[in-house]
Amino acid sequence: RIIADGYNGTPVGFENICEDENGQTKQYVLHAEANAITKLASSTNDSSGATVYVTDAPCIECAKLIIQSHMRRVVYSTEYRLRDGIELLQRAGIQVDYLPLED
Numbered sequence: 001r002i003i004a005d006g007y008n009g010t011p012v013g014f015e016n017i018c019e020d021e022n023g024q025t026k027q028y029v030l031h032a033e034a035n036a037i038t039k040l041a042s043s044t045n046d047s048s049g050a051t052v053y054v055t056d057a058p059c060i061e062c063a064k065l066i067i068q069s070h071m072r073r074v075v076y077s078t079e080y081r082l083r084d085g086i087e088l089l090q091r092a093g094i095q096v097d098y099l100p101l102e103d
Helices: 032-039 060-068 084-091
Strands: 049-057 071-077 095-098
Touching: 032 060, 032 095, 049 095, 060 084
Parallel strands: 049 071, 071 095
Antiparallel strands: none
16 A cells, blocks of 8 residues: 655745756755655654655665665666665665666
8 A cells, every 4th residue: 555655846835846947956855755755754654664666766865764764675667877875775675676667
């Protein structure tokens, strides 16, 4: 069952515009994983042993949140430009599965 969902966006109370006038992502934008985990934290659900499904491979910051949330598996469909998040998850013993989307 789904225990939380998330999307890229700005913190509560900010305009939900993620890019600046030059098309660059604003520094304070939360990734989907962070939004889902913080939403989960304010609920009665428990993420211990959960699987998280994300579009892009998690960045290092989101990987740390996933580890701290006691999730056991990450499934992603698009490689991220950096692999440090994936490597940290694997180092923590979390199962990481790449499942590319078909056209």
